[in-house]
Amino acid sequence: MKVFRWIGIIILFLLSFTAVKGQEEEYARLRERMVVKQIENRGVSNPKVLKAMRKVPRHLFVPSKYIDEAYEDHPVPIGYGQTISQPYIVAYMTEVIDPQPDDKVLEIGTGSGYQAAILTEIFDSVFTIEIIPPLGKRARERLQRLGYGNIEVKIADGYYGWKEHAPFDAIVVTAAAEYIPPPLLQQLKVGGKMVIPVGSPFFTQMLVLVEKKENEIVTKNLMPVQFVPFRREKIQKDE
Numbered sequence: 001m002k003v004f005r006w007i008g009i010i011i012l013f014l015l016s017f018t019a020v021k022g023q024e025e026e027y028a029r030l031r032e033r034m035v036v037k038q039i040e041n042r043g044v045s046n047p048k049v050l051k052a053m054r055k056v057p058r059h060l061f062v063p064s065k066y067i068d069e070a071y072e073d074h075p076v077p078i079g080y081g082q083t084i085s086q087p088y089i090v091a092y093m094t095e096v097i098d099p100q101p102d103d104k105v106l107e108i109g110t111g112s113g114y115q116a117a118i119l120t121e122i123f124d125s126v127f128t129i130e131i132i133p134p135l136g137k138r139a140r141e142r143l144q145r146l147g148y149g150n151i152e153v154k155i156a157d158g159y160y161g162w163k164e165h166a167p168f169d170a171i172v173v174t175a176a177a178e179y180i181p182p183p184l185l186q187q188l189k190v191g192g193k194m195v196i197p198v199g200s201p202f203f204t205q206m207l208v209l210v211e212k213k214e215n216e217i218v219t220k221n222l223m224p225v226q227f228v229p230f231r232r233e234k235i236q237k238d239e
């Protein structure tokens with residue numbers, strides 16, 4: 001009767017395989033709807049950004065208890081009081097830095113690793129810094145598991161940037177700072193762009209585009225936003 005047992009096992013395997021495949025198709029459908037309704041309809045048009053937003057499986061970056069909310073039009077908690085940003089904000093911030101594939105980009109606030117994955121789809125070389133060690137470690141593992149090779153995750157206070165890899169063509173800050181950290185400005189290339197939410201934590205902040213010119217820094221207010229605060233406390237472990 002061994003043969004029946006084997007047939008049973010094969011049928012079970014095929015059924016679960018089909019179920020997983022069906023689920024992935026459902027997430028792909030939700031992702032497409034997210035891109036059209038939340039991102040294209042609101043004016044994001046950069047083909048590289050749209051392609052990346054269509055590709056990265058956002059549901060694999062949220063905790064499983066929030067998986068049904070992964071493609072919804074709002075931020076989602078990722079633990080430690082932090083959130084994965086709203087899809088539109090991720091797309092918009094990626095578009096405003098005018099991404100060029102050869103650019104070297106730095107992200108401050110790895111969080112779930114989602115914005116980093118979007119950047120990695122577009123840029124050859126991505127560096128990201130997270131201040132909360134377990135979030136950073138988890139994001140690093142997740143990005144590795146999903147096959148993103150052209151990215152380095154550091155656990156540290158992003159206020160100081162990443163000197164060894166500077167200067168950067170673009171810097172994306174995903175936590176709200178009271179002011180633009182001077183080390184980040186220093187590490188931006190002349191001609192480079194930084195996007196950063198500036199303002200008091202727990203209030204509405206302003207998303208600011210910073211352009212470093214030869215002799216001046218030009219800033220432009222883009223839109224009111226609400227981000228988690230840029231933290232400055234000492235971290236226990238720097239890796």
Ligand code: SAH
Nearest residue numbers: 084109111112114115131158174175230231
């Ligand atoms: N880009 C993330 C959004 C995470 S929310 C994503 O796609 O999921 C902002 C993140 O910034 C949080 O994880 C928070 O811990 C981190 N953060 C806050 N202050 C920081 C600092 N000084 N340096 C590095 N990361 C910081």
